[in-house]
Amino acid sequence: xxxxxxxxxxxxxxxxxxxxxxxxxxxxxxxxxxxxxxxxxxxxxxxxxxxxxxxxxxxxxxxxxxxxxxxxxxxxxxxxxxxxxxxxxxxxxxxxxxxxxxxxxxxxxxxxxxxxxxxxxxxxxxxxxxxxxxxxxxxxxxxxxxxxxxxx
Numbered sequence: 001x002x003x004x005x006x007x008x009x010x011x012x013x014x015x016x017x018x019x020x021x022x023x024x025x026x027x028x029x030x031x032x033x034x035x036x037x038x039x040x041x042x043x044x045x046x047x048x049x050x051x052x053x054x055x056x057x058x059x060x061x062x063x064x065x066x067x068x069x070x071x072x073x074x075x076x077x078x079x080x081x082x083x084x085x086x087x088x089x090x091x092x093x094x095x096x097x098x099x100x101x102x103x104x105x106x107x108x109x110x111x112x113x114x115x116x117x118x119x120x121x122x123x124x125x126x127x128x129x130x131x132x133x134x135x136x137x138x139x140x141x142x143x144x145x146x147x148x149x150x151x152x
Contacts, residue, residue, distance in 0.1 A: 024092045024139075028100060028132060031139050032088060036104075039074050039083045052133065052140035066144070073124065079108040086114045086151070096134040103127055105151055125151040 031050055038046035044067055055063040074081045088102035105114070109121045130144035 024095060024098060024134075025090045028090045028092070028098050028139055029088065031132075032085065032100070032102070036083045036085055039070060040081055042074055042081065044071055044074075050139070050141055052135065052142045055141055056143050058145050073106045080110050082107045082109050082111065082117075084114045084117060098132045098139070099130065100132070101127065101129045103149060103151065119152060122151055125149045 034046045035050055038044065047070060048063070048067055051063045051066070053063065055066070057066045061069075074083070082105075084105040084107065085102055086105065088100060091099045093099065104126050105117070105122050106124045106126075107117060107121045108123055109117065111117055111121070125148065126146045127149045128144055128146045131142050132139045133142050134140070
């Protein structure tokens with residue numbers, strides 16, 4: 001009985017122990033990494049989950065319209081899809097809002113690292129600028145713009 005009470009007390013101490021505050025920049029970077037991994041796996045769920053219902057893109061595009069654009073990039077044929085993010089700048093403006101700017105490359109290749117990527121392998125490249133807000137502890141994209149870019 002004493003062992004059981006000791007285990008319960010230990011679990012309560014760990015559960016109630018003050019936790020180090022989460023790093024907002026690291027959270028946003030992890031979110032982008034999940035979206036990129038999802039796109040490579042042809043799963044748009046992480047992207048959909050990361051977009052606020054209030055999301056607006058260029059020209060007022062909705063969350064659904066942006067998903068369709070990304071789906072066209074990653075689902076248009078059965079070739080291997082690779083999505084690379086060689087640069088990403090995250091600016092945290094507060095504990096609950098942030099901005100990001102990054103380059104995203106869509107390629108039909110089996111290479112796994114951006115340093116193995118040749119320019120002719122890149123099907124399209126975009127610079128994306130976005131704003132994020134925190135809703136119920138989760139970062140969500142509220143707006144984004146994109147423009148074609150060249151790489152490298």
